[in-house]
Amino acid sequence: MSAADRSLPVAKTRRQVPRAGLLLGGLVLLGAVAVLSIGIGAHSVPPAEVVRALFDYQGTDDHVIVWDVRAPRALLAVAVGAALAVAGALIQILGRNPLAEPGVLGVTAGAGFAITIGSALGLAGGQAGQLVFAIIGSVAAALLVMAVGRQSPLRLVLTGMVLTAVLGGIALGLRMMLPDAFDTYRFWSVGTLAGREQEPLALPLAAIGVSLLGALLLSRPLNALELGESVAQTLGAGVARTRTATVILITVLSGAATAVAGPILFVGLIVPHLVRRPAAGSVPWLTLYSMVLGPVLLLVADIGSRVLLPTGEVPVAIVTAFLGGPMLIWAVRQYGAGTR
Amino acid sequence: MFARRSMGLFAALPLVLALGACGSSSGSGATETSDKKSETRVFAADNGNVTIPARPQRVVATGYAVPALLQARAPLVGISSWQRGEPMMSDENLATYKKLTKVAGEAATETNYEAIAEAEPDLIILGVPTPVLGDIDVKRLESIAPVVAVGPTVPGQWRDVSRKHADAAGVLANYDTVKAEYEAKAAELKKKYQGVLPQLKLGHVGSYGDTSKGTFQREFGGSWGTSIAQDVGATYYGKVKKPGPGSQSVSEYPSIEELPDSLGEADAITYSVNADGSVPPSVRYVMESKLWKNLPAVKKGMTFPITYTEAATYGDAPKTLDAIDKSFARLLS
Incomplete structure (x- = not known):
């Protein structure tokens, strides 16, 4: 138990039951949405056949669709949703800015810039090539931002914004001059979970898994940091170490998510807002809730992306944008009501 | 598919000039009027009936018209880029393609109007589908020379479209020779x-x-x-x-x-x-x-x-x- 948690023993005891109940409910919801995601698609697979595919795989076309197309996609949605939501929660805590989202560290711009360069060199035409360039770009951008802005959260965010603008401008210029680079970028630039089942996803998914675990371990020191640097130092939390570790986690989570799915906005912004009230100021609970609600939101958006239009799928990033706008307004109104 | 790419290339002057002197200007949808100084005819194109020279001497071609007119040895003085066709070009046509002035890129939006004007064409043939015409300032081109727009609406239509390109450029005889060779091989x-x-x-x-x-x-x-x-x-x-x-x-x-x-x-x-x-x-x-x-x-x-x-x-x-x-x-x- 951290010093910060020890300071509120009564409140903690009273809130733990509903918090745990909410988490359990969230996990049940996540399971239900994941099953629904595996059951819905362009080709109609009867529910009984979906169940049979899961427990008695025979290699028929329906079973292949469930196991080799839809299940990897659902798994990807869970990983990307959790990564973006937790990265969003961490950057909002670290930057003390409720409007911060993972992209402010320049990760998305770095990935887009690297893919533009890769396309211009003729090396990022395929999905695997794009994945590699996106990872390189994300990591390089984040390292640069950390190197320049590590002294303070504000400087970090400002550096990220400046780098985003610079990389975005250069990449835009290159794309205007190089139609092939533009062609590659325009397909990547709208985040999607479709067509990823053949990509080498093991490494990015493993990185997301480890980072989520790291975020949980880091959530207690962050709890202390939320009280302010001087208080955190008084409570024995290593401020510099915690901040550096948090930036690394944000980089890996958002970089890996962007690399495998492309830019998906709003998840990292909206989910922490939605779970802030039930978390009641506890960073560990905020992290856990984000880890569950992020995948739920992305899975629901992904299901919507398959069924909303009769003409075919729309990229999931478009659906999250449509969902995210109203949800953000709702969350902000709730937030305002709570502070009055 | 059509919107992704829309431009191309060409060349070969002397033979075309000779052919132009004796070539027939009649063709599908075309009517002819006489004028001893500069013969013209009305050509039915996607952009309406256009009065064009009966025997064009300086043709600018873009899009699908580029490979068609290269092969038919039209009197080209400027072409658009047509990269996707390069692997299919004969050595002779590829050399001509590379030598010709590029007046447009791969996309219709990359049309260089000043370069087209500098080429001093007496006919401009736009081989782009009708929807892509919206990306081109046709009126500006019409101030330079008569503009004929002929593009495919469905893929298999290239046969008719390339024939119209050749007809407008006054090189139908060459086109028919190439077509006959293809049909014999297909048969x-x-x-x-x-x-x-x-x-x-x-x-x-x-x-x-x-x-x-x-x-x-x-x-x-x-x-x-x-x-x-x-x-x-x-x-x-x-x-x-x-x-x-x-x-x-x-x-x-x-x-x-x-x-x-x-x-x-x-x-x-x-x-x-x-x-x-x-x-x-x-x-x-x-x-x-x-x-x-x-x-x-x-x-x-x-x-x-x-x-x-x-x-x-x-x-x-x-x-x-x-x-x-x-x-x-x-x-x-």
Whole structure:
């Protein structure tokens, strides 16, 4: 138990039951949405056949669709949703800015810039090539931002914004001059979970898994940091170490998510807002809730992306944008009501 | 597909000038008026009836008109870029293509109006589909020279479109020679495969699928990937579920989940590959799917790569015929 948690023993005891109940409910919801995601698609697979595919795989076309197309996609949605939501929660805590989202560290711009360069060199035409360039770009951008802005959260965010603008401008210029680079970028630039089942996803998914675990371990020191640097130092939390570790986690989570799915906005912004009230100021609970609600939101958006239009799928990033706008307004109104 | 690319290339002056002096200006949809100083005629184009020189001497061509007029030896003085056609060009045409002034890029939006004006054309032939015309300032071009816009609305229409390009440029005789060579070759192959091809239900996977959406391109009869094989006697079964304008009437983009529904009945499957024989990423995505490996045609080994499926002229299409012949040869063994 951290010093910060020890300071509120009564409140903690009273809130733990509903918090745990909410988490359990969230996990049940996540399971239900994941099953629904595996059951819905362009080709109609009867529910009984979906169940049979899961427990008695025979290699028929329906079973292949469930196991080799839809299940990897659902798994990807869970990983990307959790990564973006937790990265969003961490950057909002670290930057003390409720409007911060993972992209402010320049990760998305770095990935887009690297893919533009890769396309211009003729090396990022395929999905695997794009994945590699996106990872390189994300990591390089984040390292640069950390190197320049590590002294303070504000400087970090400002550096990220400046780098985003610079990389975005250069990449835009290159794309205007190089139609092939533009062609590659325009397909990547709208985040999607479709067509990823053949990509080498093991490494990015493993990185997301480890980072989520790291975020949980880091959530207690962050709890202390939320009280302010001087208080955190008084409570024995290593401020510099915690901040550096948090930036690394944000980089890996958002970089890996962007690399495998492309830019998906709003998840990292909206989910922490939605779970802030039930978390009641506890960073560990905020992290856990984000880890569950992020995948739920992305899975629901992904299901919507398959069924909303009769003409075919729309990229999931478009659906999250449509969902995210109203949800953000709702969350902000709730937030305002709570502070009055 | 049409919107993705829309421009191209050309050359060869002396012969064309000679041909122009004796060439016939009559053609489909064209009427002629006489003027001893400068003969003109009215040409029916996508942008209306246009009065053009009966024997153009300086032609600027863009888009699909580039390969057609290169092969027909039209008097070109400026062309658009046509990179996708380069692998199919003969050495002579490629040299002419490279030598000619480029007055536009691959896209209609990359039209260089000043370069066109500097070329001093007496006729501008825009080989772009009608929707793409919106990206071009036609009025500005009309202030330079008469503008004839002729573009395909469906892929298989390249035959008529390239004929109109040649007609407008006054090189119809050359066009007919090239066309006759193609038709003779196609007839020869049709005879060669008449014992096997007509009995097969074929499906085609095109190279314009979008892996970022998890889709593939299924092409039906009359599309880029199929129309030349049809000239050899191949029968592509099925039709688009929800037909749309242009190429959407002969090809569709189903989800990879729908691969068994789309190609499950095919006896044989053809697929587009690059000029060097490599498989494009969008086709590789399909072929690496377990659903592909489950298809009856795939299990029987009845899959056939075809190069040069983007051929859009009678001059290019013989290369496609050669590729089809090479790929289908094992049907006869």
